[in-house]
Amino acid sequence: MRIISGEFKGRRITAPKRLPVRPTTDMAKEALFNIINxxxxxxxxxxxxxxSGTGNISxxxxxxxxxxxxxxxQDYGCIKFINQTADSFDxxxxxxxxxxxxxxxxxxxxxxxxxxxxxxxxxxDQFSKIPELVFKNNLLEADGILIVEHSKHTDLSKLEHYKxxxxxxxxxxxxxxxxxxxxxx
Numbered sequence: 184m185r186i187i188s189g190e191f192k193g194r195r196i197t198a199p200k201r202l203p204v205r206p207t208t209d210m211a212k213e214a215l216f217n218i219i220n221x222x223x224x225x226x227x228x229x230x231x232x233x234x235s236g237t238g239n240i241s242x243x244x245x246x247x248x249x250x251x252x253x254x255x256x257q258d259y260g261c262i263k264f265i266n267q268t269a270d271s272f273d274x275x276x277x278x279x280x281x282x283x284x285x286x287x288x289x290x291x292x293x294x295x296x297x298x299x300x301x302x303x304x305x306x307x308d309q310f311s312k313i314p315e316l317v318f319k320n321n322l323l324e325a326d327g328i329l330i331v332e333h334s335k336h337t338d339l340s341k342l343e344h345y346k347x348x349x350x351x352x353x354x355x356x357x358x359x360x361x362x363x364x365x366x367x368x
Contacts, residue, residue, distance in 0.1 A: 184239050187213045189225075189246030191272055196242065202260050204236035207300060207332060211351040215330070216243060218349065218356075219296065222328075225249045228295035231322070233283045233313070238265035238276065240298050245274040253277045253294075255286050287316035295324050300332040311342050314359045318344055329359040 184206045186194045198204060207215075219225075226248035232241045235254035238261075244252055254265050254276055262280045269276040279286060283301070299313050310333060316322075317329050328346075331339060335355050339345060344359040 184237065185209060186242055186246045187216060189243070189248065191242070191246040194272070196237065196239070196268060198237040198264060199260070202237065202264060203258055204261065205303065206237050206239045208352065208354060211354040212239065212243060214349070214351045215356055216247070223295065229293070229324070231255070231292065231294035231297045233297065233299040234301045235265060236261055236300060238268055240300065241265070241276055242268065242272070242274065245269070245272070245276060250275060253279060253292065255279045255281055255283055257282045284312055284316065287313070287320060287322065290320065290322060293322055293324050295327040297323055297327070297329045299329070303334040303337070307337065307339065310337065310339055314342055314344050318361070323361060325361055327361070331357045331359070333357065
């Protein structure tokens, strides 16, 4: 994987094979960041990266000037790799080793963008817990978005706060907003 744009553009990151991860493809990541770039100034947002794995998405935000980034993953190896990579790039990322659902239950930290990349084999019920907890606990800023990455075989369009989805190859990004249900009425 590589960093697409910003200060560290072109830098390659190689994760150890033993990590239980499936990094977002460069093509899908580039498309996603083009969407985000049209809505936000990277240097003025707060990011929460859930199921952060290798930290791929967080490095991209940091490279583009985002300074307030929190990575949450339950795997010690992933957290260690993110910390080592962030140190080597001199990026300021906060890491939290925790089960994401337990973190969402207890957190009071709001973010402009919450990105979640859970395992693709999650059931729709497991996926639904992510927006449910984010909105129940008011973790998304008023003008923020929750982006959930999932397989093209998973349909999240019936979930509350769902806005739209974009697909890139086998990857899908579903977008959720505070006001999504208001606009559809």
